[in-house]
Amino acid sequence: MLDWFFPDHCVLCRKQGAAVCRGCLTGLPPAPDLAPPPGFAHFASLLSYEGDTRQLISAIKFDRKRRAIDLPGRVLAKLVDWDADCVTWAPTSLGHKRKRGFDQAEVLARIVARELGLPCVQLVERSSDSGHQTGRNRAQRMEGVEFQSKSVSLKNKRLGSVMLIDDIRTTGATLCAAGDAVLGAGATAISGLTLAVTP
Numbered sequence: 361m362l363d364w365f366f367p368d369h370c371v372l373c374r375k376q377g378a379a380v381c382r383g384c385l386t387g388l389p390p391a392p393d394l395a396p397p398p399g400f401a402h403f404a405s406l407l408s409y410e411g412d413t414r415q416l417i418s419a420i421k422f423d424r425k426r427r428a429i430d431l432p433g434r435v436l437a438k439l440v441d442w443d444a445d446c447v448t449w450a451p452t453s454l455g456h457k458r459k460r461g462f463d464q465a466e467v468l469a470r471i472v473a474r475e476l477g478l479p480c481v482q483l484v485e486r487s488s489d490s491g492h493q494t495g496r497n498r499a500q501r502m503e504g505v506e507f508q509s510k511s512v513s514l515k516n517k518r519l520g521s522v523m524l525i526d527d528i529r530t531t532g533a534t535l536c537a538a539g540d541a542v543l544g545a546g547a548t549a550i551s552g553l554t555l556a557v558t559p
């Protein structure tokens with residue numbers, strides 16, 4: 361809340377104004393062109409997770425600079441050149457969310473959804489948060505993350521094509537695990553959008 365009483369400074373150059381300034385964002389290394397993860401119809405990412413990108417994401421996650429997600433989120437939304445019916449995200453663990461006060465993937469998803477004029481719905485949750493540990497494959501075990509469809513009331517709702525948001529794509533195993541759960545929730549197709557990818 362105190363954020364509202366003090367002006368933001370760019371987390372990278374400390375200039376007063378936005379939580380991350382447009383000049384710094386434009387100077388970050390761009391994401392390489394990557395094929396969509398298996399099962400995904402489309403994929404796009406804005407940044408390569410190296411150099412100052414790491415500093416930006418670390419400021420968001422560990423210094424709780426929630427508002428440093430805003431501009432990158434709006435720029436990220438401009439990369440979407442395919443149709444989707446709704447937006448969801450791969451949730452961070454409840455422990456991390458409590459510590460930070462927010463889930464950076466959710467904040468990112470809500471910004472992207474707003475920019476694209478799409479509904480944003482939580483469709484999946486961490487299995488570890490609900491106490492269920494089933495159906496892990498090797499890649500998921502390696503990344504240690506697993507998801508399940510959230511029991512949302514989808515009566516009379518057609519999810520259609522769902523855009524799944526996460527902060528970083530590493531091996532793609534997390535996206536795939538969350539993507540499976542999104543399909544399990546009733547999506548007919550899935551696409552992925554992350555703020556950064558590991559080079």
Ligand SMILES: [Zn+2]
Nearest residue numbers: 370373381384
């Ligand atoms: Zn700056």
